[in-house]
Amino acid sequence: MLRSESLTQTYLSGGRPLTVLNDITFTLESGGFLAIVGPSGSGKTTLLGLLAGLDRPAAGRVELDGQDLGALSEDQRAQLRAAKVGFVFQSFQLIPTLTARENVQVPLELRGEPAEERAQELLDRVGLGDRADHYPAQLSGGEQQRVALARAFSIRPQILFADEPTGNLDAKTGATIITLMEELNREIGTTLVLVTHDHDLAARARRTIRLADGRIVEDTGA
Amino acid sequence: MTPTAFVFRMAWREGRAGRRRLWLLTGAITAGVAALVAINSFTQNLRTAVAEQARALLGADLSINANRAFTPGVEALIDSLVAPDSALGRAAGRKARQINFAAMAYVPRTQGVRLVQVRAIEGGYPFYGEIATDPAYRWRALDTEDGVLVDPALLVALNARVGDTLALGNGRFPILGRILNVPGDVGVASAFGPRVFLPARAIPQTGLLQFGSRAEYTAFLQLAPGVAAQPIAEKYRQPLRRERTRIRTVEDDREDLSDALSRLGNYLGLVALVALLLGGLGVASGVHVFIKRKLDTIAVLRCLGATSAQVFGVYLIQALAMGVIGSALGAVLGVGVQQLLPMLFRDLLPVDVRVLPSPRSIALGMGLGIWVAGIFATLPLLAVRRVSPLMTLRRDVEPQKSGRDRLSTLCALLLATSVTGLAVIQVGDVRDGIIFSLGVGIALLVLWLAARGLIKGVRRWFPSRLPYLWRQGLANLYRPANQTVTVVLALGFGAFLLATLYLVQHNLLRQFRPGGSGSRPNLMFFDIQPPQLEGVVRVFAENGVTRPPVVPIVTMRIKAIRDIPVKPAAPGDTAEAEQPPSAEGRQRRDAGPSGWALRREYRSTYRDTLTATEKLVGGAWWGAGGRAAAAPYLVSLETGIADELGVKLGDEIVWDVQGAEIRTRVANLREVDWGRFETNFFAVFQGGVLEGAPQMLVTLVRVDSVEARGRVQRGMAERLPNVTVIDLSQIQEAIEGILDRGAVIVQFLAFFSLITGAIVLVGAVSAARAQRIREAVLLKTLGATRAQVLRILIAEYAALGVLAALTSVVLASVAGWALAKWVFESPFVLPAPALSGLTLLLVGLTLAVGLWNSAEILKRAPLAVLREE
Secondary structure (H helix, E strand, C coil): CEEEEEEEEEEEECCEEEEEEEEEEEEECCCCEEEEECCCCCCHHHHHHHHCCCCCCCEEEEEECCEEHHHCCHHHHHHHHHHHEEEECCCCCCCCCCCHHHHHHHHHHHCCCCCHHHHHHHHHHCCCHHHCCCCHHHCCHHHHHHHHHHHHHCCCCCEEEEECCCCCCCHHHHHHHHHHHHHHHHHHCCEEEEECCCHHHHHHCCEEEEEECCEEEEECCC | CCHHHHHHHHHHHHHHHHHHHHHHHHHHHHHHHHHHHHHHHHHHHHHHHHHHHHHHHHCCCEEEEECCCCCHHHHHHHHHHHCCECCCCECCCEEEEEEEEEEEEEECCCCEEEEEEEEEEECCCCCCCCCEEECCCCHHHHHCCCCEEECHHHHHHHCCCCCCEEEECCEEEEEEEEEEECCCCCHHHHHCCCEEEEEHHHHHHHCCCCCCCCCEEEEEEECCCCCCHHHHHHHHHHHHHHCCEEEEEHHHHHHHHHHHHHHHHHHHHHHHHHHHHHHHHHHHHHHHHHHHHCHHHHHHHHHCCCCHHHHHHHHHHHHHHHHHHHHHHHHHHHHHHHHHHHHHHCCCCCCCCCCCCCHHHHHHHHHHHHHHHHHHHHHHHHHHHHCCHHHHCCCCCCCCCCCCCHHHHHHHHHHHHHHHHHHHHHHCCHHHHHHHHHHHHHHHHHHHHHHHHHHHHHHHCCCCCCCHHHHHHHHCCCCCCCCHHHHHHHHHHHHHHHHHHHHHHHHHHHHHCCCCCCCCCCEEEEEECHHHHHHHHHHHHHCCCCCCCEEEEEEEEEEEECCEECCCCCCCCCCCCCCCCCHHHHHHHHHCCCHHHHHCCEEEEECCCCCCCEEEEEECCCCCCCCCCCCCEEEEEEHHHHHHHCCCCCCEEEEEECCEEEEEEEEEEEEECCCCCCCCCCEEECCCCCCCCCCEEEEEECCCCHHHHHHHHHHHHHHCCCCEEEEHHHHHHHHHHHHHHHHHHHHHHHHHHHHHHHHHHHHHHHHCHHHHHHHHHHHHHCCCCHHHHHHHHHHHHHHHHHHHHHHHHHHHHHHHHHHHHHHCCCCCCCCHHHHHHHHHHHHHHHHHHHHHHCHHHHHCCHHHHHHHC
16 A cells, blocks of 8 residues: 655755665555554654655655655646545645535535535545534534545545544543544555554554654564 | 536535635735726727717818918918819808917906917807807807807806806907817817907907917818818828918818827826736735635645645635635726726716726726636635645645745736736737836835845844834744735835826926026016017016016028928928937937927027027037127027037027028037026027017016016006916916826725725735634733733834835835836925825824734633634
């Protein structure tokens, strides 16, 4: 489902190139559940961005569902995401001007699919069926993240990327979110890729890749 | 649901929440569209009115007109045109006549005297249309009564009323009524000389119209039913031109008038277009700020798989929707404003205008509004393509810089082209459209440079010794996401327009004001027959006026130049025989002598000295002793006319002085300041040549008190009624009146630019409001009082206002100077008090809008805002 080959990323920092990811190579099977862990600054989020095709690597390649991301243009990658990828973010990233239901509808509508009923279904599924017409600002953090989950799963993605999904939530709410993710992973068969430094959360993943200073220092699935 | 539908739905949902902010984009377009719709609809109304009223404007099917009595040939032609033709089964037409001449009108009861235009009429004029009088239906009274109908303005000027006796020359006529409306006449024209309608048969009673008097003769023809006027006009136009006679039809009038009024409307529309373009700038800056706020949403959309085209579409649709709403509002407003225009144009138009909404102008105005909104929004919107989806993960991701962006360049090019295109369409002239666009571009560039300079200057030479509050206010000018450039551009441009208009108007008017020396003449007497001179001098003496120099005037035409005879106008010679050339005509000057200069009537004089308004620029003056001995005699030409004639020093010109041939040689060339109220001449002869020719005399005097001026004019009217007196103060009033009226119209339209500027200012201020509130709250939390926060705001807006005002005034001064020098060829002065006033006004406006919009900042309690965070 996801292949990373010698993935390397460098940024210019103060005029000097700074290697934030170095030679990351791994393969993740379809339906897998991977947690990427490591201390702050170890390159977790950079890796996630590259894997999801949000950024281009300095070297190496990423294959998503058999597609070489490097061969695609920015817009082609966007279309690939629209077709196969879901996202959950630490800061929820709901569009503030849209209601909960409309936020869930966006990925479906991008694909040109009927959206309203499916969105309502998903909101029911995450327990927010009666809050569908609320705006993000009217929802609590946990509720917002549940809407974000509903949005991520609306297109039955083949792969879901989550960046610190519980980072802004209290422990109990965080746990509910993870439970929901696992349930959806089972129901739809979505591959999960999770960046976190929450040990409890990482422990629930079936595979863990630990990063330090931009290198893989531990891979439980290798 | 297709991906395209997503773009529309997303645009709708997004716009729903941001509507309050987008309102300002709407407003920026509204004022410009309103001004455009109003002026273009009105122009359309004018055109319709001309088309409908053309026949009444001429009052006949055909008019034949000359500056002297018709020749027997012309008279024969007139008779033949209206004669019945039994062979063709054609009925008789009808003819009427009008003779126009200037004369002094005098009302003995009130002792009022005024120079008037006498229109002596005969026959059934007008054949079409009505001349409205008060009391009603008195027009036809002229058929039977030897009385006069006069302009209302004359009654006011002479303090007279209907029923009074009016003296014209030696004639005494009862005033039968007031003329309310003459089709085809422009109301303000009466300011120069109110009209007096008199039956032509009464002319002999006046004793006016003697030899040498200027008069215009017109015959009005109503052709028999079924006879078309236009072919007749085409057939006789050239032959009549040889007789120095013009022929005009309703169709000629309609075309000329329609063209002239359309051109007027088109150029006024340019002023409105400026407002729209400023609105475009407001849209561009508003969209720029709007997009900055939407970066998160854009990144999420990109992350969720929206293509850059889709995201671009979402926001372009919002901008276009605002353009549509703004334009629609503008159109409605414009139709309202259109109702006001007839008031502004009152007395300036020769037709009665019915104000009706013009669908074409409304559609055009809205189309332009939407286009401007779209094109100006596109440039800043292109930035959304570079928003990285990575921003969802990291806040610090800079939008990708792709160096030279071909699409942005293309878009900028499209913008420049379309602005030029809009101008060209509006003016209907490619060259003028391009000049206009260049002018606007240069003005904007200068304002932009000034704004950038301010930002850089404040930063570099930051007045760090100022109290903290002022420093904070000034620092706001260059803080991130500042609106300095936008505000200076939008406000500055509006002010620049108004200031330029004011400067031009001021300088034009100033030329007609009597000089400060108090010695320039203010009364001019002409049509004095040589034997009357002593009588004139006596009237002067009785009123304490010393004998002034007298200038003889001899009328003549050119017979030959360098022995090449001047031919009558040839077919294909488009210049009207007696008309000065148009601008295009002047450009063709190099091609040879202009027909206008060759065939006009010259009113020349003879003397031994140069006057104060003349300067010798070539050749030698003949001096006092230079009496003429034999032909060729010496003549002096004005440089401009010498150019028109293609004549150089030493060339010989043969003049036809009322039948006598006089051969002359061009001895010197003079530059003449025509702007002064003096007698000036194209051709001046040396003494000893023209003394024996039929001539009339002109003299100028200065009489300071209004009463004395009245007495002199009365004395002349009573004793020498054929002598015409021009009172400079009346001319000056008339010109001022007309210029003021014109200026009010242009300023009214320019005002829309200032409104747009204010709206853009409001938009700019509210765009930064959230940030401001946060800052103000922070300051308050740190212990700042409301007064201190207020002072920070005042410092910022005062600085903005001062910069916008100063830049625009400086720019306007340069533009005004350039216009004075090259377009109006007049001297230029800066009216400092008025410009200072404008500067203060602009600073005040900026402060008022800025502070009014910031009221919330002052009101908000710190806690309320912190909770919202």
